[in-house]
Amino acid sequence: MQRREPRPNWPRRRHINRNASVSIAARPAEAVPDPAPQSNRSPHVTGIVANQILRDGRICRRVLAGRDGGPRPGDRFQGSPARGIEPPAHRNAPATLPTPRQLPPDTTDFTGRAAVLQHLREVRDPVLTIADAPGVGKTALMVHAAHLLRRRFPDGQLFAELHGTRDRPRNPDEVLGHFLLALGVAEHSLPRRTGERVDRYRTLLADRRVLVVLDDAANERPVRPLVPSGARCACLVTSRSRLAALEGARRLDLPELDGVDSLRLPDPPGLRPSPA
Template structure:
């Protein structure tokens, strides 16, 4: 395909690597491979073993590396620049001088060579053994075929070109769309240096060329109406790209919008004259003349293939339940009984309400997992982000649910009402459980409820869903002291709690018997083997520092309070501050 960047292509891509670029492989255990010596050492020429097949790399966006599903740290911007240079060389060795020039250009730091060695040493510790090798005074990254997104994109583009040559335009379009899906924003995003800037520009240009080819294929297979919106946005973003304007004119004409197609030509001619002082290219002018005389051949396009029949997919979207779920036995039995009876005459809806951190989601997920045998057709889950400034829009959630149920994108309508109707139709005759977590209000929830018997919905929210007709309402409070102590013990361990029972009671009391706070406090203690329960109790006894102590990793009681505080009216916020 013309215009592909002159970065050496990966070789010997297997079919599976080309056509399943996002498959995640389980990483094998580390091999016992000695670290490669630094450039210039006597043993610098090494033949390294192949790295683990679980490693994958991305350059069509931010520089990233994975081992299986684990994201590997790629270091500072300059270290990512080194990684990018080596990845783009397709296994060929880069000398230290080439690396210094690529990262810093004409103004390298005084200790550039030592810095390169430091970056290489850090990368070698992170990557699989044998991935980063030292050879002939330089470095190289040796990766199996199909592990770099750019190589996969090249293979898909090449296969697409071959399919188009043989006349299979539908396959060519599909392969090209998959290649374009590998882009994740700006290529080499955030990577400094002249080499990265050059390659970034070439990759951006190549993506535009691939996009133009895919849009051309869209028109060839009859998808002109769908292409108009995308082409309109692209011509606005790239106003001087005449090929995009030519495709837009053709798409408009084939959609029965002749006047608009001619208006695009007039606008293009005006723009080129004002900006560059030139006329449109001959192909664009010829297309205008063919539109003016209503050329019969211009309207010809391959009829689109009939829409594929909907595939019944069994979604299983529930988050994992916590292994140390504790207490709430009454609620578990109550909700379980309601869900197990969902095969009756009406759809079952249960709504759990309570303050932040009281354990609504944990309880709902636990109950939903227990009820899975009653819903053999699957379970849907969404975080509605009701405490965020911008909660999830029902129209977007319906789109994701429809896709999860097997509805192709081309069959998903645009409006919320039409999507809700199709969603209810897709669930008709199926037994599906829908967990709507963190809802803002009843209005956000109503369009997402199934409409048939046999299905059920579980809703969690900080507000009571009194506006949901027929819903079973559950108000969740903090744990009892016994349940709170039991949860704390299960996380920390019975041995550490048994000898300091009173201190443990002081801890859960300081946590207000709130499950989130107890989990955070217990997790901190479990991670610090030198602490006693009394040490933790003393830290939580200071009310002025208590919220600062109740955070572990990405869990924090303060953050939960802040979300709730942000939803209050100014007068309510003032009352809350006064109470504090």
């Protein structure tokens, strides 16, 4: 009678191989230890064990790749994910742009200029300039009007002092960088060239309702790059110059206060802005 070799305990061997599948799958084939000693193995046993190792390795790789019991795109993560792993639900979520609030504090005891304030609250021109001699309260009036207009521009208010009457006026490139940072652009992502900053700035404001306030402009040159192009944005500018060459701007001239609020408009309300 032919003597049969005892059948190995396959469930136990399968359990051992499955628990070791992670380490086996991660090691090269030549580094996997032989499951049976050289003297005791047979071709039948060796083939079965080799197939089991290969199968467990494939299962391990499928689990690690998320194709068999592992996390799939769109799965909800419970608890805090591991460091360096971003939940798939957040990976493609649109970034929320910040809402800048850069207006200086409003003057609580502001009085006078009732006619001017009423006109500023009703005007719909994209660019409005207030120009006159120093000491007539242009900045205080503009800041107060900007606070009154905040509800019309819920996406934010940007403010910059251009220092046009000082020895060293601010460069438009610097102001653009200041605005882009306030709009959520990372410092390392700021464009280097002025033209690229203008494009990025106007792109961010294209579909938003933002009020831009520019104080103390020397002339039209530093103002032009800072004027938003969005149809729902507005820009308020103060200057000692009338800024007659600023395209699409409506100009208000303020005389010195003489006890009676007064307003002189270069063109009557309702007419188109005066050409450049």
